[in-house]
Amino acid sequence: MTKEKQTDEILRESPEGYRTMTDALPVLVWQSGIDKLCTYFNKGWLEFTGRTMEQELGNGWAEGVHPEDLRQCLEIYASAFERREPFVMEYRLRHRCGEYRWILDRGAPLYSSPGTFLGYIGGCIDIHDRKLAEQALRESEEQVRQTLEFNQAVMANMGEGLYALDSRGLVTYINPAAERLFGWSSAELLGRKMHDMIHYQHPDGTPFPAAECAGLQVLQTGTALSDSEEVFIRKDRTFFPVACSSSPIKSGGGIVGLVVVCRREITAQKQAEEALYKSRAELRALAARLQAAREEERTQLARDIHDELSGTLTALKMDISLLPDRVAKDHKLFSEKLSSMSGLIDHTLARVHTIVAELRPVVLDVGLVAAIEWQTGEFQERSEIVCETHLPTEEIPLDPERSTAAFRILQEALTNVARHANATKVVVDLRSEAGSLILTVRDNGKGIDEKAIYAHNSMGLLGMRERALSFGGTAEVTALPGGGTLVSVTIPTK
Ligand SMILES: Nc1ncnc2c1ncn2[C@@H]1O[C@H](COP(=O)(O)OP(=O)(O)O)[C@@H](O)[C@H]1O
Ligand SMILES: [Mg+2]
Numbered sequence: 001m002t003k004e005k006q007t008d009e010i011l012r013e014s015p016e017g018y019r020t021m022t023d024a025l026p027v028l029v030w031q032s033g034i035d036k037l038c039t040y041f042n043k044g045w046l047e048f049t050g051r052t053m054e055q056e057l058g059n060g061w062a063e064g065v066h067p068e069d070l071r072q073c074l075e076i077y078a079s080a081f082e083r084r085e086p087f088v089m090e091y092r093l094r095h096r097c098g099e100y101r102w103i104l105d106r107g108a109p110l111y112s113s114p115g116t117f118l119g120y121i122g123g124c125i126d127i128h129d130r131k132l133a134e135q136a137l138r139e140s141e142e143q144v145r146q147t148l149e150f151n152q153a154v155m156a157n158m159g160e161g162l163y164a165l166d167s168r169g170l171v172t173y174i175n176p177a178a179e180r181l182f183g184w185s186s187a188e189l190l191g192r193k194m195h196d197m198i199h200y201q202h203p204d205g206t207p208f209p210a211a212e213c214a215g216l217q218v219l220q221t222g223t224a225l226s227d228s229e230e231v232f233i234r235k236d237r238t239f240f241p242v243a244c245s246s247s248p249i250k251s252g253g254g255i256v257g258l259v260v261v262c263r264r265e266i267t268a269q270k271q272a273e274e275a276l277y278k279s280r281a282e283l284r285a286l287a288a289r290l291q292a293a294r295e296e297e298r299t300q301l302a303r304d305i306h307d308e309l310s311g312t313l314t315a316l317k318m319d320i321s322l323l324p325d326r327v328a329k330d331h332k333l334f335s336e337k338l339s340s341m342s343g344l345i346d347h348t349l350a351r352v353h354t355i356v357a358e359l360r361p362v363v364l365d366v367g368l369v370a371a372i373e374w375q376t377g378e379f380q381e382r383s384e385i386v387c388e389t390h391l392p393t394e395e396i397p398l399d400p401e402r403s404t405a406a407f408r409i410l411q412e413a414l415t416n417v418a419r420h421a422n423a424t425k426v427v428v429d430l431r432s433e434a435g436s437l438i439l440t441v442r443d444n445g446k447g448i449d450e451k452a453i454y455a456h457n458s459m460g461l462l463g464m465r466e467r468a469l470s471f472g473g474t475a476e477v478t479a480l481p482g483g484g485t486l487v488s489v490t491i492p493t494k
Contacts, residue, residue: 028103028124030061031110034117036081048126050096066092066100077107081120084109090127101128161242164249165258169193169216172257181242181264183235198232203239203277205284205469215246215260222248222255229265231277239277241265288470291463295404302360309352317345354378367395368403368437369430372410376428383418385443386425396432402491405467406439409475412460413441413487421445421485432493436473439489447479464489 022029022042029042037058046053049064056064065073069091080087086108092100107122155162161178165171171189179185182198189197195210202208210216218225226245233239244262248255320342357374366374369391380387398406410428417426423445430439452458461477464487468475473491480486 025123028126029122030124031119031121033119036078036119039119045124048095049093064094066094068092080107081109084117090131093124101126102131103127159263161262161264163189163194163260165194165219165260167219167256169195169210169219169258171197178262181234181240181262182232188235198234199230201233201472203231203280205281206474207472215244215258218246218248219255219258222250224248230262232262238281240274241270284466284469287463287466291405291408291467291470292401295408298359302356305352305359306356310349310356313345313349313352317342317349320345368398368406369395371403371407372428372430375407375410375414379414379418379426385417385423387414388425388427390427390429390431392431396430396437396493398437398493402437402471402493405471406437406489406491409464409467409487409489410439410441412464416460416487417441417443417445417485420448423484435493437489437491437493439491441487442480442484444484447483448477448485450479453477 019040019042023044025042025044027042028045028048029040030038030045031040032038038056038061041053041056041061046056049056049061051060051064054060062070062074073089073091076087076089086106088104088106090102090104093103095101103124104127105122105124107120110118110121112118155173155175158175159177161175161181163171163174163178170191171194174184174186174189182189184197193210195208195213195216199210199213199215200208214225214228215230224245224247227243228245229241230244231239231241241264242262243265244260246258246260249257249259320338323338372391373389376387376389379385414426414428417423421443423443426441426443428439428441430437432438453461464475464477468489468491471491473489475487475489478486478488
């Protein structure tokens with residue numbers, strides 16, 4: 001037995017039973033006849049509207065429908081009715097307390113068992129609270145969207161550079177002003193570590209580790225940093241001063257990121273500073289080029305001396321060594337001269353070898369460790385200063401430029417010990433640690449005068465610093481508390 005038949009039967013056989021049933025339902029039920037006019041409302045309906053059955057019958061119910069919804073409501077009802085189709089509609093119905101409430105009304109045609117159309121039956125539920133919640137949600141979504149659009153428009157059009165980082169310091173957003181400021185496009189920066197792109201070096205060329213960056217500290221401390229003066233680096237590696245403010249982005253009690261707003265400092269003083277950074281960078285580039293040119297010339301010179309002098313001397317020596325047998329048998333003086341000449345040639349050859357070795361970075365032929373071993377041995381022999389070495393047992397893999405730089409720094413440090421320190425002992429240490437080459441030269445002499453360290457005529461010390469710097473490393477010279485001088489050099493191995 002189908003449900004429709006069941007209802008129909010109840011309706012036919014016991015109208016009272018049917019009404020009792022619909023009255024018990026927690027919904028608003030209505031029924032209409034073949035003339036579209038309403039013939040019945042259940043208790044739920046009448047309690048909702050607070051009106052009597054008589055008031056609602058016929059078209060009376062329409063008085064309770066919100067005037068703005070009535071037209072559509074009647075149209076849907078009428079057109080479904082004509083086609084005998086079920087319908088669903090939402091409209092506002094006046095509650096007995098005077099307030100209009102949204103209801104959902106589902107209507108369906110009603111037939112007797114032989115198939116005669118009897119009219120419509122419908123059931124409604126109160127969806128007011130749901131409807132309001134939906135509306136509130138739509139409104140707040142709209143508000144969020146508008147706020148976002150507004151923020152985006154502000155960020156895109158503001159004159160200050162603005163970028164956002166996530167908790168790891170990776171770029172999540174950068175505005176057009178910041179793109180112009182840094183010379184990097186948004187696509188090039190997104191997902192990259194911002195510090196490594198724009199803040200990796202101090203204006204003097206020394207590395208700026210992220211751990212020392214005050215702006216990034218905000219990610220840990222959560223305390224905003226305003227108007228700090230920083231020097232950032234453009235894509236073309238030029239430095240420029242900025243004033244910037246960094247604010248933490250907090251969410252759920254944690255710090256999830258950082259927003260940085262920065263403005264270029266364009267006061268005369270800052271412009272002068274920027275020009276200074278630029279000329280310093282140019283000087284550094286020039287110094288690096290000069291060093292390279294010098295190495296090239298020395299190599300060339302070494303090759304010339306070796307090829308010309310060594311060759312000629314060796315030939316001369318061979319000639320002389322043949323002479324005594326043939327000519328000089330009874331000329332004692334002559335043979336003495338010849339052997340002294342031969343000695344001189346030996347001596348000169350040895351000198352030529354040393355000069356060539358000093359000119360040409362031996363390091364290129366034998367590796368840094370072996371070159372240092374050779375150089376320190378040579379130094380000890382010539383200077384009579386005891387030279388203790390602590391070197392790795394194996395060669396450190398290093399490109400020729402870095403090996404040469406480290407080797408030249410060592411040579412300069414040793415020369416200084418011999419010339420200025422008045423030392424009896426020097427200790428040379430070399431190790432490879434955490435991607436860097438670490439070289440120290442410590443003497444037990446009188447100690448360096450602090451003023452000499454940065455004096456502008458201390459070209460040897462400056463050269464050491466520049467050589468290390470050109471690979472992103474450092475070379476520091478310090479007077480040791482107990483006397484003596486320490487040169488410590490760090491050069492990244494890659
Ligand atoms: N190991 C050292 N012990 C004491 N003084 C030193 C030492 N190394 C350098 N100095 C001082 O630092 C100055 C600068 O050194 P440097 O730049 O190499 O120039 P130079 O060797 O041509 O004098 C030296 O003139 C010397 O006074
Ligand atoms: Mg010197």
